[in-house]
Amino acid sequence: MSVRDLIPWSRGNNSQPSYRGDDMDPFLTLHRNVNRLFDEVFRGFGPPPLFGGTAPFNDSWPRVEIEENDNEIRVIAEVPGIEPDGIEVLVEDGMLTLRGENKLETEDKDRRFSERYHGRFERRLALGRQIDEDKVAATFKNGLLAVTLPKTEKARANVKRITIDKTK
Structure with a gap:
């Protein structure tokens, strides 16, 4: 052969x-x-998540959307099925931490198949030191946690707009 x-x-x-x-x-x-x-x-051992996030199986849960403008950074996290009291939002040294627990609704583990994530989670996002930590606000509606992080005066003053030359 x-x-x-x-x-x-x-x-x-x-x-x-x-x-x-x-x-x-x-x-x-x-x-x-x-x-x-x-x-x-090896399911779940993927590339490291963006923005320094950590979560179960490196799957970066909860999923986030980050918006930035001249005045603030806004982070919107999907946390379906979790009550607002079960989520903790921390800001320290330019690092946003979202932490909480998604509790199991039933205890009958023998008769259940689930693809949903149950348990504790923590997601850390490095945002830099340009955040005014005293004015951070968070809102929760329909499973979406929105955290508004205003930029400091110094960070807003350092924004420079560069015009693009279109003649070439």
């Missing part, structure tokens, strides 16, 4: 696995099983 016979893909234009009659190639089956094993074991 040559090494070429061990490769499950043909050398033609298509990249489909080659089959021997009605039986599937045993090496292709082994390849798929090993891939599935690694997918299940």
Whole structure:
């Protein structure tokens, strides 16, 4: 048997696995099983989240949207199913921390299948030191937490608009 016979893909234009009659190639089956094993074991070990966020399985939960203008930074976090009393918002040294707990509604674990996340979470966002920490405000409506972080006078004064030369 040559090494070429061990490769499950043909050398033609298509990249489909080659089959021997009605039986599937045993090496292709082994390849798929090993891939599935690694997918299940390492699920969630992805690239690090943006803005220094940390959450279960590096999945950056809760998901956030960050808007910035000359006067403020606004962070909107999706926290469905969590009451506002279950969320803690902290600002310290230019770092915004969102922390809380999504509690399980039922205790019958034997008869339940769930893809929802239950448990404690913490998301940290590095925003810089240009935030006026005394004027930070947070609102909650329909599962969305909106945190408004006003910029300091110094940060607002340092904004410079550069005009783009369109003549070239």
